[in-house]
Amino acid sequence: EQIEKGGFEHFMLKEIYEQPRSIRDTLRGRLLPEQGLINMRGIDEYKEKFLNANRIIIVGCGTSWHAGLVGEYMIEDLVRIPVEVEYASEFRYRNPLINEKDVVIAISQSGETADTLAAVKLAKSMGATIFGICNVVGSSIARETHAGAYTHAGPEIGVASTKAFTAQITVLALMALKLGYMKGTLSESRYMRLLIELNSIPEKVEETLKCDPITRYLAEIYKDSNNALYLGRGYNFPVALEGALKLKEISYIHAEGYPAAEMKHGPIALIDENMPVIVIAPKSDQYDKIFSNVQEVKARKGKILAIVNHDDEDIASIADHIIEVPETENIFSPIINTIPLQLLSYHIALLRGCNVDQPRNLAKSVTVE
Ligand code: G6P
Numbered sequence: 129e130q131i132e133k134g135g136f137e138h139f140m141l142k143e144i145y146e147q148p149r150s151i152r153d154t155l156r157g158r159l160l161p162e163q164g165l166i167n168m169r170g171i172d173e174y175k176e177k178f179l180n181a182n183r184i185i186i187v188g189c190g191t192s193w194h195a196g197l198v199g200e201y202m203i204e205d206l207v208r209i210p211v212e213v214e215y216a217s218e219f220r221y222r223n224p225l226i227n228e229k230d231v232v233i234a235i236s237q238s239g240e241t242a243d244t245l246a247a248v249k250l251a252k253s254m255g256a257t258i259f260g261i262c263n264v265v266g267s268s269i270a271r272e273t274h275a276g277a278y279t280h281a282g283p284e285i286g287v288a289s290t291k292a293f294t295a296q297i298t299v300l301a302l303m304a305l306k307l308g309y310m311k312g313t314l315s316e317s318r319y320m321r322l323l324i325e326l327n328s329i330p331e332k333v334e335e336t337l338k339c340d341p342i343t344r345y346l347a348e349i350y351k352d353s354n355n356a357l358y359l360g361r362g363y364n365f366p367v368a369l370e371g372a373l374k375l376k377e378i379s380y381i382h383a384e385g386y387p388a389a390e391m392k393h394g395p396i397a398l399i400d401e402n403m404p405v406i407v408i409a410p411k412s413d414q415y416d417k418i419f420s421n422v423q424e425v426k427a428r429k430g431k432i433l434a435i436v437n438h439d440d441e442d443i444a445s446i447a448d449h450i451i452e453v454p455e456t457e458n459i460f461s462p463i464i465n466t467i468p469l470q471l472l473s474y475h476i477a478l479l480r481g482c483n484v485d486q487p488r489n490l491a492k493s494v495t496v497e
Contacts, residue, residue, distance in 0.1 A: 132285075138484045140286035140378070144470050148334040150291040151463070153280035154298045155330070161323040166306040170259060170275030174231075177257040179311055181231040183210040185256075187219050187247045188235035189494070191289040191373065195261075195296035196235050197366035198462045202300055205459065206308035216247040217497075228255035233303075236260070237284060237292035238493035239267020248272050261299050263292050277303070286485045287492045288377045290470050293370065294333070294463050301326055301460060325457045329464075332454045336467040339451050343468055346433060346449055347475030353381055353404050357395055357430075358469075359388040360408035361418050367408050367462045371469035378487050379477035388421040399430040406472075407434045408465050409443050412458045419443055435465050 136142035158167050171178060178184075184203055186196035193215055200211040214224075216234075220243060226232070232251040236244045239262035248269055252258050260276030262269050263284065270276055279295035305322055308314030314322075350356070356375055360368035369385035376383050386395055388407070399405065405425045409418045419442050425432055426446050434440075434447040437455040444450050451468045477484050 138286065138474075140288060140290060140474055140484050143284055143286050143291045144467070144474065145337060146282065147291050147294050147467065148330040148337070150281040150295050151298050151333060152330040153282070154295045155302070155326070156280070158302055159323065159327055161320075161327045164320060164323065166302050166309075166323070168277055168302060168306055170277055171303060171306055174257055174259065174275050175310065177231055178307055180229070181209055182229040183212060184231045184233060185219070185226070185251070186211060186213045186233045186235065187216040187244060187251075189216050189241050189243055191293045191370060192235040192237060192241075192244070192296060194366045194370040194373070195293055195300065196233070197369070198297050198363060199233065199235075199300035199304070201363050201366075202304035202459055203307070206304040206314050207311055208313045214247075216241065216243040220247045220250050224250075226251050226254040226256050228257075230256040231259060232256045233259045233261060234269055234273060235296055236267070236269045237263045237279075237289055237296075239264045239269040240493045240495050241269070242495050242497055245269050245272065261296055263295065285492075287487055287490050288374055288473070288484075294466060297463050298329070322457060322459065326460060329456065329460055332456055332464055333467060336453050336464050339453065339468050340471055342451055343471035344475045346451070347472060347479055349449070350404050350433070350472075351476050351479040353402070355398070356381055356383040356404045356406060357391075357398065358383060358385040358406045358408070359391060359418075359421060360385070361388045361414045362412065363458050363462050364408040364410065364465055367465045367469070368406075370466060371406060371408070371473070374470055374473035375476065377490060378473055378484050379480050379482055380488075381476065388418050391421060392424070396424065396428065399425055399428040401429040401431065403430050405430045405432050406469070407432060407443070407447070409434050409436050409440075410453070410458070410461045410465060411437050411440070411455055412461070422446060435468055
């Protein structure tokens with residue numbers, strides 16, 4: 129096992145550090161920026177179904193569901209087809225309205241999650257086209273779908289998903305770019321710009337990993353918290369959910385992810401000097417909005433830890449702590465911003481003496497209901 133961990137103390141840390149490579153592997157052979165091409169056979173094969181779809185429904189559980197939410201923002205933004213994201217367990221039991229004009233994207237690291245598999249079978253029986261995004265080759269969900277694209281993240285051993293999540297977002301980005309270009313909803317110049325930027329993401333993830341020492345330092349400060357609130361807007365709202373889930377899963381600190389603007393409809397009542405608020409605030413057209421959300425937290429004496437870009441001034445000047453990450457296109461920023469949140473959870477869990485790779489009561493793959 130020590131050999132498998134490749135010198136890291138835990139599988140989770142090893143898998144966090146593998147992300148530049150796993151994202152590169154997921155892009156390899158698919159993203160060809162010099163030729164302005166994205167190769168995805170599964171999409172070519174079902175091109176008509178995708179381009180004429182009335183809507184796209186994304187199903188998944190846990191972290192895979194969070195990736196689906198990022199996919200919703202990407203596909204609606206670039207492809208202009210309505211997207212719904214559903215917990216597989218809810219979808220399968222709510223007598224959903226599905227027909228042959230729908231495309232269902234099933235996301236699953238293991239490809240064995242019982243609820244996701246059942247949702248796939250149900251949608252298939254109702255005539256929908258099913259596209260799978262799985263990590264495990266030949267898994268049950270992969271076999272049940274009409275087409276798909278594997279995430280080439282390699283085996284993920286840590287129960288809390290890390291590299292599978294960023295690989296899933298990478299596949300969704302490729303899909304949204306390819307479909308948007310094919311549908312004509314994405315201009316050639318924006319398409320090319322995004323292709324080039326996506327190609328640089330593995331390098332930017334590598335650079336982001338340099339925040340490890342600061343997350344370790346911050347973990348000392350935040351490790352005894354009883355609660356934490358994660359806030360993000362737009363593409364980074366799902367990142368807030370995923371950050372909170374990571375903390376809950378491995379450190380057993382109660383955490384909630386919220387869309388930053390929704391805070392005033394409830395969670396703001398919880399904010400006092402004991403409440404850490406982790407704000408995901410890269411440069412984007414919603415930056416000013418999130419800045420005012422941060423001011424609202426500050427006015428109530430909440431402790432603010434902000435994930436910001438290197439040249440940030442406004443939020444950085446009022447936050448208690450910051451973690452700086454490289455700037456990228458808003459649509460790819462969930463990949464970058466997730467990295468410090470994974471590391472923060474890891475270090476907090478470690479300091480609290482938790483079993484990072486095998487948290488209590490959790491399973492890597494939930495093959496029963
Ligand atoms: C379990 C795992 C999570 C995972 C979820 C969905 O709860 O602990 O890490 O996100 O199942 O798994 P899947 O294999 O379908 O992505």
